[in-house]
Amino acid sequence: VSTNLPIVATRSTARNRDRLAAVGFLAPSAASFVLFVLVPTIGVIYLSLFDWNLISNGRFVGLDNFAKLISDKRLWAVYGSTAYMAIAILTINVVIGLGLAVLLETRMPRILRTTFRLSYLFPFVVSASAVALIWRFLLNKDFGVLNYWLGLVHVPRIDWLGASAWAPISVIVVNSWKTLGFSILVYVAGLRAIPAEYHEAAIVDGAGAWGRFRHVTLPLLSPTVLFLIVINTISAFQLFAEPRVLTQGGPGDASRSIVEYMYDAAFQSFQLGYASAIAVTLMVVLIVLTALQFAVSRRWTFYS
Amino acid sequence: VRAAAPVDAVAYHDKVLRFRGRLAKLGVIFVLAIAAIAIAAPFVWIVRGALSPNDGEFFRIPPTLFPDDPTLDNFGKALAKVPFAKFVLNSLIVAGTITIAQLVTCSTAAYAFARLRFRGRDVLFAIVIVSLMIPIQVTIVPLFLVMAKLHLTNTLWSLILPPVFSAFGIFFLRQHFLSLPRELDEAATIDGAGHARIFFSVLLPLSVGALATLGIISFTYWWNDLLMPLVMINDAATQTLPVGLVLLAGRFSTGSLTTIAAGITMAIVPVLIVFLLLQRYIVQSIAQAGLKL
Numbered sequence: 001v002s003t004n005l006p007i008v009a010t011r012s013t014a015r016n017r018d019r020l021a022a023v024g025f026l027a028p029s030a031a032s033f034v035l036f037v038l039v040p041t042i043g044v045i046y047l048s049l050f051d052w053n054l055i056s057n058g059r060f061v062g063l064d065n066f067a068k069l070i071s072d073k074r075l076w077a078v079y080g081s082t083a084y085m086a087i088a089i090l091t092i093n094v095v096i097g098l099g100l101a102v103l104l105e106t107r108m109p110r111i112l113r114t115t116f117r118l119s120y121l122f123p124f125v126v127s128a129s130a131v132a133l134i135w136r137f138l139l140n141k142d143f144g145v146l147n148y149w150l151g152l153v154h155v156p157r158i159d160w161l162g163a164s165a166w167a168p169i170s171v172i173v174v175n176s177w178k179t180l181g182f183s184i185l186v187y188v189a190g191l192r193a194i195p196a197e198y199h200e201a202a203i204v205d206g207a208g209a210w211g212r213f214r215h216v217t218l219p220l221l222s223p224t225v226l227f228l229i230v231i232n233t234i235s236a237f238q239l240f241a242e243p244r245v246l247t248q249g250g251p252g253d254a255s256r257s258i259v260e261y262m263y264d265a266a267f268q269s270f271q272l273g274y275a276s277a278i279a280v281t282l283m284v285v286l287i288v289l290t291a292l293q294f295a296v297s298r299r300w301t302f303y304s
Numbered sequence: 305v306r307a308a309a310p311v312d313a314v315a316y317h318d319k320v321l322r323f324r325g326r327l328a329k330l331g332v333i334f335v336l337a338i339a340a341i342a343i344a345a346p347f348v349w350i351v352r353g354a355l356s357p358n359d360g361e362f363f364r365i366p367p368t369l370f371p372d373d374p375t376l377d378n379f380g381k382a383l384a385k386v387p388f389a390k391f392v393l394n395s396l397i398v399a400g401t402i403t404i405a406q407l408v409t410c411s412t413a414a415y416a417f418a419r420l421r422f423r424g425r426d427v428l429f430a431i432v433i434v435s436l437m438i439p440i441q442v443t444i445v446p447l448f449l450v451m452a453k454l455h456l457t458n459t460l461w462s463l464i465l466p467p468v469f470s471a472f473g474i475f476f477l478r479q480h481f482l483s484l485p486r487e488l489d490e491a492a493t494i495d496g497a498g499h500a501r502i503f504f505s506v507l508l509p510l511s512v513g514a515l516a517t518l519g520i521i522s523f524t525y526w527w528n529d530l531l532m533p534l535v536m537i538n539d540a541a542t543q544t545l546p547v548g549l550v551l552l553a554g555r556f557s558t559g560s561l562t563t564i565a566a567g568i569t570m571a572i573v574p575v576l577i578v579f580l581l582l583q584r585y586i587v588q589s590i591a592q593a594g595l596k597l
Contacts, residue, residue, distance in 0.1 A: 015421065017498070017499070018420045018421045018422055018499075019420075019422045019423075021416070021420055021498075021499040021500075022416045022420045022422040022425075024412075024500075025412045025413065025415050025416035025420065025499070025503070026412070026413055026416045026428070027412075028408055028409040028412055028413070029409040029410065029412065029413035029469055029474060030413075032405075032409055032465075032468040032469035033435070033469045035450075035465075036443075036447065036465060036466045036467075036468060036469055037435050037438065037443070037469055037471075039446070039450070040443035040446040040447050040450065040466075041435075041438060041442070041443055043443070043445075043446030043449070043450075044442060044443050044445060044446050047445060047446060047449075100335075100336065100339060103332045103335060103336055104336060106329070106332050107329070108329070108332070108333060112333065112336075115340065116336050116337075116339075116340050117587065118579075118580070118583055119340040119343050119344045120339065120340065120343060121579075121583075121586070121587065121590075122343070122344075122347070122576065122579060123343060124524075125524050125528075125575055125579050125586070126528070126571075126572055126575055127527065127528035127530070127545065127546040127549070127571065128528055128530060128546070129528075129530050129546040129547070129549050129550050130546070130549055130568050130571050130572055133549060133550070133553050133564065133568055134346050134347070134349075134350045134568060135346065136553075137350075137353070137363075137561070137565075138346060138349070143363045143365075145349065145363075145365070145367055148365045148366065177342075177343065180343075181343070182590060185587060185590045185591055186590060186591065188591065189590070189591030189592070192591075234437070234439065238439050238441050240441070240530060240531050241530040241531070241546070244530065245530075245550060259441045259531065262441070262444075262445075263444075263531070263534075263535070266444070266445050266448075267448075267534075267535060272445055272449075275445050276445050276446070279441070279442045279443070279444070279445060280442075282441070282442055283437075283438055283442045286437050286438070286439070286442075287434070287437045287438075290437050
């Protein structure tokens with residue numbers, strides 16, 4: 001019994017040491033968390049209960065802002081266009097990204113592979129406002145290069161940025177053009193992590209290229225697919241720079257993102273309470289979507 | 305002669321297969337090349353515009369690879385119109401400080417979550433995971449009010465302080481620390497090292513790659529952000545590059561589009577140079593981020 005005592009003693013001093021160290025190691029992040037995440041998150045919920053326009057004193061209105069939101073036709077339209085653009089961007093990244101990643105991983109000279117990879121990735125590190133400004137020129141209805149080329153194959157001029165059917169498509173194209181390289185690279189890393197023996201075993205079993213893709217690559221890649229779906233959903237619902245610079249959200253609300261709508265409510269018409277209520281809905285949407293993706297993913301992701 | 309026929313047939317079949325394989329390979333490279341050109345062409349075109357003597361040449365149809373009578377005047381005009389060097393400097397300060405601050409807060413917190421045993425650890429980590437789903441856009445209104453109250457709006461502090469906490473960074477580095485063998489810490493503990501020394505002299509030196517990954521991801525994100533500076537900064541001289549470009553294209557523009565092209569080019573070329581220098585690390589960073597989560 002007596003021989004056990006010192007061990008117990010060291011264990012409890014180790015515990016104490018851990019506890020003390022934890023305070024020190026967590027202090028910087030805890031302080032910044034409280035100041036810039038916790039307080040603002042409580043703040044946005046609190047503000048959503050007020051009618052406040054910066055100039056006058058705030059007035060407590062309970063859930064009135066949310067009642068107003070439900071009957072706000074523009075909010076529903078904006079959520080509609082945001083969801084449309086988010087789903088399209090997500091699909092392009094997850095599907096076309098996978099296709100290009102698989103092609104990129106076929107045998108080819110190294111210099112070609114590096115060149116392709118770098119050119120796909122480059123727009124990802126360029127600021128969205130620079131990218132959107134370039135495309136604003138390219139997509140111009142009258143002097144844009146895109147319409148000129150389409151004209152060569154007898155496509156009539158398209159009002160890419162001014163027609164309500166085309167404006168969201170322009171935002172989708174420009175945003176996907178910028179983010180696709182990121183998804184491709186994440187896929188490439190996922191593909192490389194699949195052990196070659198699995199493919200060899202499938203070949204021995206007589207599987208063709210498609211069979212191997214369907215029954216070896218896809219199941220083993222499913223965690224990567226999930227990661228990309230979650231990341232792309234969250235970032236698609238944060239869409240702001242592209243619609244702001246390309247179309248100003250228009251025409252009407254055809255290409256307006258929810259962040260843009262909230263920004264306008266807060267900093268153009270100074271309805272801070274109402275803008276906070278919009279932000280609260282966005283927070284709920286993001287948490288529900290992410291939780292849903294993880295719940296659904298249990299059924300189809302395969303962790304080896 | 306007759307016996308040779310089947311061999312010929314096999315050889316012929318082989319040849320067809322090899323030809324089809326080569327054709328497929330060419331097809332793959334063709335598709336990849338088209339995608340690469342579609343991504344590179346707009347950049348080439350904007351540089352061409354920046355070198356064009358006038359808007360007519362900029363938007364010349366059909367576009368040529370090189371403009372007639374190229375000139376560098378547009379760069380001077382862009383620099384004269386907006387405080388461009390100031391934008392770049394501000395962006396560097398903001399993105400650089402945020403990156404360093406995040407590396408400090410995230411690595412220390414990640415160490416606590418990966419290596420220390422204390423009550424409430426799992427609850428705190430769950431909170432980190434939940435906050436991963438609350439992007440800064442959601443809390444921008446109260447953040448603006450807090451910064452205004454502290455008289456920090458219109459200063460770079462209002463851009464630097466809010467992103468100092470990063471749930472993604474903590475999560476990412478914790479995963480990394482968990483992948484390092486615990487025997488290393490134990491050996492150091494036997495040698496009498498405390499947690500501070502284990503953290504600084506054992507784990508951090510083994511984490512240069514992971515720290516670089518996080519640094520690159522957070523630097524690019526905040527270098528490119530448009531929303532925060534638009535909300536927090538009202539004064540052109542304190543603006544960052546993304547808003548600066550929009551200012552050049554909008555409020556401050558007086559007609560000439562080649563000037564805007566020059567501004568965009570000046571914003572892109574330094575990024576391209578750094579990108580090419582660091583490309584191996586950037587590629588690795590993104591690959592790691594995808595694999596580790």
